[in-house]
Amino acid sequence: MREDGVEPLMAAVESVLVPLRMGQGLDDIALAGLEAAIDSFADHWSGERLIPKQAAAIVAEIWPALDSCAALYDEAGSDLIRRVAARLTERVSRCFLEPE
Amino acid sequence: MTATPSLLLPDGRRIGHRSRRVPTHPPRPRERCGRGSQPENTRPRPKPAPGPFSLRPKPENPYHCTVSGRLRLRACPRAEFYVNGNPLNLNDPNGHRPACDGGSDCTAVYAAYEQGQRVAAAYRVVEAVAEQNVKDLVIKLYTQSGVPGNPTQAAFIADIHKCEHGYGGGFCAGAADIANGATPQQAAQLASALCTGASDYASANEYCASGLAIPDPIANGILDSVATFGVAGLVRGGGGILANVLDSAAEDANVSGSSTVFRVLRAGEDPAAGLGSKDPLASYSEATHVRMGTRLSTQFISTTKDINVALKWAAISGNPIAAIDLGLVDSPIYDLSTAEGQQMFLAGNPIAQAYARSSLEILIEGPVQPGAVNPWVPGS
Numbered sequence: 041m042r043e044d045g046v047e048p049l050m051a052a053v054e055s056v057l058v059p060l061r062m063g064q065g066l067d068d069i070a071l072a073g074l075e076a077a078i079d080s081f082a083d084h085w086s087g088e089r090l091i092p093k094q095a096a097a098i099v100a101e102i103w104p105a106l107d108s109c110a111a112l113y114d115e116a117g118s119d120l121i122r123r124v125a126a127r128l129t130e131r132v133s134r135c136f137l138e139p140e
Numbered sequence: 141m142t143a144t145p146s147l148l149l150p151d152g153r154r155i156g157h158r159s160r161r162v163p164t165h166p167p168r169p170r171e172r173c174g175r176g177s178q179p180e181n182t183r184p185r186p187k188p189a190p191g192p193f194s195l196r197p198k199p200e201n202p203y204h205c206t207v208s209g210r211l212r213l214r215a216c217p218r219a220e221f222y223v224n225g226n227p228l229n230l231n232d233p234n235g236h237r238p239a240c241d242g243g244s245d246c247t248a249v250y251a252a253y254e255q256g257q258r259v260a261a262a263y264r265v266v267e268a269v270a271e272q273n274v275k276d277l278v279i280k281l282y283t284q285s286g287v288p289g290n291p292t293q294a295a296f297i298a299d300i301h302k303c304e305h306g307y308g309g310g311f312c313a314g315a316a317d318i319a320n321g322a323t324p325q326q327a328a329q330l331a332s333a334l335c336t337g338a339s340d341y342a343s344a345n346e347y348c349a350s351g352l353a354i355p356d357p358i359a360n361g362i363l364d365s366v367a368t369f370g371v372a373g374l375v376r377g378g379g380g381i382l383a384n385v386l387d388s389a390a391e392d393a394n395v396s397g398s399s400t401v402f403r404v405l406r407a408g409e410d411p412a413a414g415l416g417s418k419d420p421l422a423s424y425s426e427a428t429h430v431r432m433g434t435r436l437s438t439q440f441i442s443t444t445k446d447i448n449v450a451l452k453w454a455a456i457s458g459n460p461i462a463a464i465d466l467g468l469v470d471s472p473i474y475d476l477s478t479a480e481g482q483q484m485f486l487a488g489n490p491i492a493q494a495y496a497r498s499s500l501e502i503l504i505e506g507p508v509q510p511g512a513v514n515p516w517v518p519g520s
Binding site: 050053054057058061062063064094097098101104105107108109111112 | 431432433434435449452453456488489490491494495498499
């Protein structure tokens with residue numbers, strides 16, 4: 041396994057998005073795992089000016105993917121998913137902070 | 141693939157040319173519907189009955205069911221399906237074709253004929269399963285699930301024929317594994333292994349006759365699920381049946397593009413009018429459709445190879461499922477269910493790949509003709 045944190049990040053993203061798109065709703069445990077994976081990735085690359093392209097593709101996809109999945113659910117479900125998307129987006133932005 | 145003789149109809153269509161529906165194994169003139177082991181050429185021949193609809197068994201005719209040369213009616217129900225259940229009104233001199241004098245709607249007649257063939261093929265599969273209780277189980281399942289009026293189910297079972305000599309064993313193994321907690325996919329793998337590994341019919345029989353054959357409690361459980369959930373119960377509880385078929389469908393989609401896929405219809409979609417994309421003139425990529433198809437109007441129609449995926453969404457939305465015969469679809473088809481397809485069409489989009497992989501997704505670009513669509517309401 042690569043040590044750049046990309047694979048765990050992808051696995052965590054999949055564990056949230058795939059069930060969501062399959063109509064199974066939000067998995068709180070998987071969501072907590074994704075937040076932890078994002079944090080871990082951000083920490084891993086905190087001192088760097090660049091991050092792997094594959095990771096950038098994944099984190100950039102989180103918001104549109106969640107937004108698309110939200111359309112599959114009723115109003116309450118959609119609202120919840122969008123709130124989660126906003127929360128994750130804030131976390132993702134940490135990955136792109138310039139080193140001080 | 142075996143080429144079969146075809147019959148050119150007045151309207152230009154051909155009957156019997158769809159070789160993928162035709163079993164490729166050699167004829168099995170012995171042991172139809174049972175374990176009669178008497179060689180064909182030493183059987184006592186019953187005296188032919190007079191009249192145009194003789195019940196005299198014809199060993200070369202796969203629609204007849206005999207045990208030791210005698211017609212066996214009870215174990216071969218609906219043997220008249222070769223005339224679509226109506227031997228009085230349909231002219232069927234050879235047991236293969238309904239009458240159409242040109243004055244009636246020949247298309248409907250021939251469609252009914254093909255449907256009858258599929259159901260008959262389903263019963264040929266039942267005959268081929270050596271274990272009597274398994275055979276009885278399948279017949280019961282069909283009876284309870286209303287297969288004669290359900291072309292999708294009939295087509296499923298007819299497709300089992302592709303498994304050649306191993307299908308009996310495949311059924312037993314698949315159903316038993318499902319009953320023991322395996323997923324349909326796992327059962328499919330086992331069924332596939334048996335299909336490809338058990339090249340001789342005897343080994344399949346042996347497998348069926350072993351302890352892996354379905355014991356009555358499990359069979360009853362499957363029947364209960366049918367009673368509770370209707371066809372959906374059949375699909376879930378009898379996953380072994382479909383596991384085999386899904387495996388065949390996967391092979392079809394990879395090899396020849398001919399298989400059945402499923403789609404939960406949108407509100408307002410009418411399968412009788414065919415299916416269309418939201419925007420036939422759009423030019424989105426496959427990846428964009430998979431990622432954001434719910435938000436966008438694209439040129440693609442999403443389908444899945446996995447009936448369970450469709451069933452889940454049908455349960456959520458309450459909308460019916462359509463079964464689409466890809467062999468009858470003229471529009472371009474993109475198989476995103478395989479690693480090769482994902483690499484080819486979804487490269488650089490790991491999330492789209494994960495979606496397609498989990499849903500066994502197949503995209504159709506453009507319209508689907510009405511003739512390729514079979515509406516199917518779970519539980520009906």
